[in-house]
Amino acid sequence: MAAPVSQTPRHATAAQASADYDIFVIGGGINGCGIARDAAGRGFRVALAEMNDLGSGTSSWSTKLIHGGLRYLEHYDFRLVRHALKEREVLLEIAPHIVEPLRFVLPHHAELRPAWLLRAGLFLYDHLGGRQRLPKSCAVDLTGPLGAPLKDHFRKGFEYSDARVDDTRLVILNARDAAARGAEIMARTRVCQARRRADGWSVDLEDRTTGARRSVSARLVVNAAGPWVDGVNAQVIGQNDGNAVRLVQGSHIVTRRLYDHDRAYIFQNADGRIIFAIPYAQDFTLIGTTDRDYAGDPSDVAITQEETDYLLSAASEYFREPLTRADIVWSFSGVRPLFNDGAGKAQESSRDYVLRMDRPATGAPLLNCFGGKITTYRVLAEDAMRQIEDAIGHPNPSAQAPLPAGWTGRNALPGGDFSATERDALIRRIEAAAPGLDRPTVTRLARSYGTDALRILAAGDLGRHFGHGLYEAEVTWLMRNEWALAPADILWRRTKLGLVMTEADTAALAAYMAEAISHGNGGSKVLETGLLAE
Known part of the structure; x- marks a missing residue:
């Protein structure tokens, strides 16, 4: 539920307008990536930093459901259930490959x-x-x-x-769409410090892969660090708001x-x-x-x-x-x-979200995101954008193809540009593109990538087989387009093949990925230059 905002919108000063970004998001879970996607689509200059792999925290450890929460009715949380059920319909439409x-x-x-x-x-x-x-x-x-x-x-x-949903892929697809619309997505990047200035924020970053450090500026910071939100406030931003999350x-x-x-x-x-x-x-x-x-x-x-x-x-x-x-x-x-919320038992705590905008009289605004559930991430992002636009105004009219509020519920996520009734036809197209693949692998590719599976297979040569239907073509795609740098990124988050891969399979994959990164064929170098490249 969004906190009321009473202030009137501010106009950007010259210093604010020259900032590197309009919005800097801390946290690459579902809420952070959802906000980044919505903001980038509306024409804002957006950056997001995640200290580990995208979706590697709470967002990848869910029960993998898009649901209203039947048991929440007993707690009379009708608002949450109603919003979640409405979002269930939306997500079935925009992500038919990963939401079934x-x-x-x-x-x-x-x-x-x-x-x-x-x-x-x-x-x-x-x-x-x-x-x-x-x-x-x-x-x-x-x-x-x-x-x-x-x-x-x-x-x-x-x-x-x-x-049901592939929760980590939902995070990745939101990040990919944000990047395609101009956002800079920085996985494995730690926010060391965020200093509030009169006209914006100075954010100090460390690339945890290379050790490189840099500072960027932003007009507004979003703290969407999930379980670490209190820690970010206390240790990175320097303000202690107590234990806002349970x-x-x-x-x-x-x-x-x-x-x-x-x-x-x-x-x-x-x-x-x-x-x-x-x-x-x-x-x-x-x-x-x-x-x-x-x-x-x-x-x-x-x-x-x-x-x-x-x-x-x-x-x-x-x-x-x-x-x-x-x-x-x-x-x-x-x-x-x-x-x-002060509930006596953990199971009785609300799964709803709370957004709090901190707008001091002489400093840059900060939006804190508390709570929420994966089903309502898109609604949270829309509520966040209402408060963000109230705080810093709308993007420059010259921004590339800005989209109106609500656009994320009408535009498919990457690979989701087909209807649920076309799933069987998509599977047949994937089988035709790679006749040698077994049916379980074809089904997995369809459920994970949707129409993007056809792009993965477009070269015709699947390359090296690492076992259980994981081929070099898919690994290369994940490294080039989905920020995957380590075997766990692929085996446990972007696929669930870790359940069946042997130690030897995993070791072979690790050696291949390390060699690809060292030769510039995957990893961070490719992410800088080849993201979403054909």
Whole structure:
């Protein structure tokens, strides 16, 4: 929710107009990249710095869902659910390759919420956000295939619609579109200090790959550092606003695929929480998440034994075959930077966002972003732009093809220039472009890159095969166009092939990438000169 702004817009002074950038964004997660995309499209001069790989923090450790949040209805957070459901429709339209419809099965647990309450909640969920693309909820018989993986006493339930997302690719695609519209995206760049001046900001930067340092100027700074937002304010900007964010740890486990059908499950637990079991990366099942307060450096977060036991126990309450630690093939954990609203329990803290514009009488403006969820990142960016334009005015009318407010909801993200009904046709085009590829690889390319998969395959020569459908052509694309510099960037964020790659596969990829960077065929040199090049 945007904080009210009472000041009138300021006009840029000569000093402000000569700044390197209009807007400098700290943080390359989904909120930072979403703001950068919107601002660049409107004609602002934009820079973004991320201290690590893009999307490597909270944005890559989500439950991979675009959803309204069914359980938020119990907390009467109707505004958040309504906005999120509306955004679900938008994201299905602008990113049909990485956002896909998904049906969820909710078994009725006789000892928990009554069936009438579930039915009423789903009716509200169907109608609160103006559902257009997805089928409505319905009752389902769990004595058939949908209930086959479950214990026998779960005999009835409900089914409803939401969507899943490749969360890190959503970040990358926003960054790519921002860069294509003129933004400078600086991955692996640390903001050492940001000094407020009367007419703007002086921002000191360090390239963490080369060690090079430089200073740039900007008219306005956006702090979108996620779990590090308080730290950036205190240590980089030099103002301590207290603990504005509540750090909440969420962990997940991944197992081999637990069932054959294409639905996800949502399971109620006796503690009032819910967990999901979701088809993941074609051959796996994702189970999560937890909610526990976290103290410490967000970079050090890791799943605990307690969380692992909680997820195994919660899933085993429903699945016919109990899950054990031996079933886990991977786990991950992230820190959610929730706005500190004073809620008693972590699970009760709002997932809504708060934007605060700091506009001192004699200094440059600063916008702080607190909280939020991946589903509503685009709305957050639009709210941020309203406050930014109020603070520094509109871009110079001579800016290249400025777009109006709301444009990000109408223009497809890179690779998303097709409709969901054309997905099968796209897969056939990819198969025709590379007849030697197996169907799982073709499907993965379509889901990851959309129509850009055809650009990756355009040369006709896939090059070296690193295993499991990862070829040199794709690696080169990721290094040239998507800021990938290390194997983890490719295997765990831009693809999920780390789940199947062997140590030997990974070592071969690492050697190839290191050689490519040293010869200027990939990495930072290419990013400076060849970003988005054909």
